[in-house]
Amino acid sequence: MWDLPNIVAVPAQHVPAQTLAELITWAKARRGGISYGSSGVGTTIHLSGAFLMGRAGIEATHVTFRGAAQTIPAMLSGDIQVAVDNLASYTGDIQEGRIRPLAVTMLERWPSLPNVPTMAEAGMDNFNINPWHMWGGPRAMPREIVDRISAEIRSAFADPELKQRAIGVGARLTGSTPEELAARLKHEQPIWAEMVRISGAQPE
Numbered sequence: 001m002w003d004l005p006n007i008v009a010v011p012a013q014h015v016p017a018q019t020l021a022e023l024i025t026w027a028k029a030r031r032g033g034i035s036y037g038s039s040g041v042g043t044t045i046h047l048s049g050a051f052l053m054g055r056a057g058i059e060a061t062h063v064t065f066r067g068a069a070q071t072i073p074a075m076l077s078g079d080i081q082v083a084v085d086n087l088a089s090y091t092g093d094i095q096e097g098r099i100r101p102l103a104v105t106m107l108e109r110w111p112s113l114p115n116v117p118t119m120a121e122a123g124m125d126n127f128n129i130n131p132w133h134m135w136g137g138p139r140a141m142p143r144e145i146v147d148r149i150s151a152e153i154r155s156a157f158a159d160p161e162l163k164q165r166a167i168g169v170g171a172r173l174t175g176s177t178p179e180e181l182a183a184r185l186k187h188e189q190p191i192w193a194e195m196v197r198i199s200g201a202q203p204e
Contacts, residue, residue, distance in 0.1 A: 002157070003132045003172040006048050006105040007087045007116070012097055014078040020102045020122035023082065024056045033059030035080040037071040040064050042199075044131040047192065048084035048105065050199035055124060075099065086131065087113075088170030105129040111167050129195075132174075134181055146178055 008020060017023035027034045036053065038046035041064060053060040063080050065071045068089030074080045076098055087110065093099040094113075103122040104110050119127035135153060137146065154175035156162065166173050176184070 002166065003106075003130050003174055004086050004088060004170060005110055005172070006045070006084050006129055006131060007090065007110075007113075008052065008082065008084050008102045008105070008119075009075070009090055009094075009099050010082050010102060011075040011078065012100045013076070015081050015100070017102065018100070020117075020119070020124065023102055024058060027056075027058045027060070027081070033061065034082060035061045035063050037063050037065055037074055037080045037083045038085070039067045039071070042196070044129070045083065045085050047195040047199050048129050049082070051127070051129065051195050052084055052124075054198045055127065072099070084129075086170065091170055110170075112170075132184075134176075150176075150178055 008023070010017060010023060015023065015026065017026050036049040038049055040046060041062075046062060046064070049060075050062065052058075063074070065074065068083075068085055071080070071083055071085065072090065072093060075083065076093075084105065087101075087104070090099050090101070091112075094101055101113060101116045103117050103119050103124075104113065105119055105127055107118065107120075107128050109116065109118055109121075119125075135149070137149070154177075157173035157175040163173050
């Protein structure tokens, strides 16, 4: 597995908030509410944004894009005011000061953003939303092949240089055994189900 943290991001030129609490106060006072972007209904980005708006009690409109390549320009032009999106897509704009990160949605701070608080540190508990990816294969794959591939991936992910390069682009190489992966899937299923309920997303 590898984790891709989300960040609460705002356009520095259009949103004055320097903290998550300031964003919530500013958004609640804004006539007509705010707009938040995502890469589509039902994506982790949409669910994260909807969860934040619901938890904070913010009146917000969800605007869909094809990805961060469209979301970021809309933020920079002021068309939308916030996104809870993958850090990897925003790194360059953050470094250049165009996008301001207010919090990371992990249990710990991100190494390349040491001054950006976690959601809990920013005042919102139980907001550990950490999108992640996994390697998968056919259901009938022999167990010995599964174990061998898993061991090779974990060995590659343990390389310190590779780990550091991944951190730099907004990813954390974690690795797992098949059993650890199954346990994570079981643990997170009800969490994401609740977020789907809050967002109102429906299958097409």
